Amino acid sequence: MSVANLGYLHVSEQAAGSWRSFGTDVLGTMDVPRCDYEDCTFLKIDDAPFRLMASPGETDKLVSAGLETASASDYQALIEKIKAAGVDVQAGTREEAEQRCVTEFVRFNDPAGNCLELYYGRTNPQECNSPFESPQGVSRFVTGDMGLGHVVLPAPDIEQVRAFYIDVLGFGDSDDLRLPPPAEGAPDMRVIFMHANNPRHHSVALFNGPSPVGIVHMMLEVTSIDEVGACLDRVHQAGLPLLSSLGRHCNDNMLSFYVFGPGGIAVEYGYDGLQLDWNEFSPTVSTRGDFWGHAYQMPG
Ligand SMILES: [Fe+2]
Incomplete structure (x- = not known):
């Protein structure tokens, strides 16, 4: 029994509507207006009622990550654990x-203080159930039972936080990436990638440092390199800064770029991510992040 997938992300936004325009103009996600929640933005990328929720806040940050369970009994058993x-x-x-x-x-914090929401039973109220149609012509996002994509969370005390995801929430190890320090005197960079109970290489990853916005990045996956390129064009048209150029990751094979969205929340936009049979898999330890590309430009 474990988490089925990453079901939704909730962010707060300082500027009303900033995620609505970023989502519809740049990412190609669909805005779902809901009359009871006019101050919030709900962005849809598939049959689910929404995958991203933005609500008003004093700062731009991740509020919580929603983890889906496959059944009421899985849900109850995980809460007990x-x-x-x-x-x-x-x-x-x-x-x-x-x-x-x-x-x-239910809502709880992981040992690093990241807020998680565990749920079951995605409902689809009438105002959210129109079929997904991208305002930018994205044919579809790679989701379904694999959830919205992945999220990378800050976890300075990374071992302790990993143990919580593995031993308590039932995630499995995918890759443990260790990279040289980004600057002289800084500690080694480490990212631990973990899979939920679906074929996506990782649904949650942990980074061994802090993040001022409570999230290192989120990832949305499309189905072709052309749709990645078309989004990159929209990023340039919108004049948005990139966190990273185009590149291909070694561990999940994702070909992607990273853009800074509202308030500096980074979104990875890619395609071709690995889907694995976990019965045939041994977790990896790697020291190389990319086959090519992904030149990062860290802010500040
Ligand atoms: Fe990623």
Whole structure:
């Protein structure tokens, strides 16, 4: 029993509508207006009611990551494990569950303080159930049972946080990437990639440093290099800064670039990510991030 996939992400935005325009004009996601939540933006990329929710906030940051469970019984069993690990678990209210279009959810923090929401039963209220149609002509995003994509979370005390995801939430190890320090005197960079109960190479990864926006990046996957290139054109047209140039990762084979979205939240946009049979897989330890490309330009 484990988490099925990364189901949704909730971010806060300082400037009203910034995720709506970034999503529709640049990423090619579909805006789903909901009359009860006019101050929020809901972005849809597939049959799910939404995959990204932006609500008003004093800063731009990740509020929470929504982890899907496959059934009510998996959901209950995982909650018991989280509680048994000594973690404080808060039940979401009926109103909050309605806003997230889920049957039920709980909220808790991982050991690094990243807020997670565990849920089951994605509902599809009428105002969210029109078929996905991209305003930018994206044919489809690679989602389904594999969820929205992946998220990389800050975890300075990375070993302790990894243990929580593996031992308590039931994630599996995919890759442990160790890279030389980004600057003299800085510690080695380390990213731990973990899979949920679906073929995507990783649904959650941990980075051994802090992040001012509570998220290192999120990843959305499309189905062709042309759709990656077309999005890169839209990024340039919008005059948005890149976190990284185009490149191909070694561990999940993703060909992608990274753009800074609202408030400096980075989005990786790629295609060709590996899908694996975990029964045939041994976790890897690697020291090389990319086959080519991915020149990072760290802000500040
Ligand atoms: Fe990524």
